[in-house]
Amino acid sequence: MARLASPGAAVEALADALREGLDPETGPQRTSTPVPAGEVLLMPAASGAWAGVKVVGIAPGNPALGLPRITGGYLLLDGATLLPVALLDGIALTSLRTPAVSALAVRHLAPADRPLSLVLFGSGPQAYAHLDALLAVRELAEAVVVARNPEGARRLAAYAEELGVPKVRTGTAEEVAEADLVVCCTTAREPLFDGRLVRPGATVVAVGSHEPDARETDTALVRRSEVYVESRTAALREAGDLLIPEAEGAIGPGHIAGTLADLVAGRAPADPAAPRLFKSVGMAWEDLAVAVAVYEAARSEEDGGSAGET
Template identity: 55%
Template sequence: MNPAALRRIDAEELARLLPMPRAVRAVEAALRAGLDPEADIPRTVHEVAAGQLLLMPSANSSYAGVKIAGVAPGNPGRGQPRIIASYLLMDAETLRPAALIDGSALTLLRTPAVSAVAVDHLAVPAAERLVVFGAGPQARGHVEAVRAVRPLSWVGVVARSPRQAAELVEHCREAGLDAEPVSPEAVATADVVACCTTSRTPLFPASALASHAVVVAVGSHEPTAREVDTELVATATVVVEARAAALREAGDLLIPLRSGDIGPDRIAGNLAELVRGAVDTGAVGPKLFKSVGMSWQDLVVGAAAVERAGAGAAP
């Protein structure tokens, strides 16, 4: 085939084709239609001089695809994104390439969209107060995603960089939300808490949370890093994308598992079970959705964008 003829979808076109609410609906629809997150192909991680090289393949009856992502911790100091990725979408029957998508933009869309699906099934209907840890692109995306499923009115930003916190606060205000920089103690009044950081240690004590709060932790896919403490994992209703992936990569769960403070049965269900009503969400206490990022999410959201492009989608 002629590589020059391959459809290319950059960040701007991806945002036009698939605004956040559409991405959320695409993820929900795929799970309701029978997608099994447990059957997804595990990612492989290779250590390289600059950091990590991640290969994330997935396939369904219509498409196959693979994301190649580089995680370079030194990039922010060079003025470059920490994660840079490309996504190749292929026809499932012939494996002929169908599109090349900006994989970084795809990650920044699908991760919050997946979180929003979980929040939609776990958070109280009137949830309006969000505390977000981190002030980078994923934090911005999670503000947009939570707003797509709940009547969000206030955002508190916890970030190490006052400049970045101020920028996210201003972004939220321009979007019509009340927003301000806050300390970690602000989780006490939050309906939803989004953890979007590179922290390797817990960001706040579980005891500080409101009893109805939903915590989304997306910052790590490493077995030795976590954003939430053992108490939260031991007492919350815990939902993961897939048990297999979480028990392979989620330090938030693996650290207390290794210490013997919890067992594998602490996981109440995976995201597909949650969407299909098979998870008991009525228990008193906080809810935790732990995400490590999975290949099926790129495939579902990437395919939805390509299909809308093929249908001549309007903005």
């Protein structure tokens, strides 16, 4: 899947879907079913000539068994007949889609006139994939990895060096004070850093949770930031980063400055002095857009191979 669709291609697939008029506000709601091992999520979507559904399992006990915490698959359907056309690895798809969403936001929110200083929270698969995707849209001058697992942080730092980031090291949460870009890819349920430290004009991306009672960023950051989301409807239903400050009375429902579709349409941030926070919860339309890109690349490769056969 990574060979068929690069991080940059996934970013463009998402941007194209929004340019073509897809409205994330109308997308079906993610459903969750508790099961003994954790929960099962269903994420259906339809757009144009395609439909599809991702089935995700979240098993908190799996890491202790040496197994992935998140499992799943994606079924891509022909939109006109609903006949299945492809079955994709759901985790590989998520590892391509989620960073692409973040990178699309970063492309519109973060400065493009200089290499950026990055602080990256987390050392799991999403952190690795986010490095790949960020480098598809911005040049990095420095990457600081902050993670609970010191060895995991060192491995991710070594990976960033392999990707050609000039300065790489492990660090602490307080270093967000010097960052142009802060990216949170964790399973944290409480804020990872003091939002008062984030400097004006910096961009923060939080992707780690889709639960109303979990968050990676604190009320101080949310209150002082221009906030962007994939969909107002989804964010105000699922994003603890926003719902907790709202419950505290620190912000109102109108605090969201715009959506990913607004950014793609060219509506730029209004306040250059404010931090920009992009909060992602993950949406089914994103899976569909990237799954179609992967499928079409596979078909194109197959057709090209067939044309060359004798």
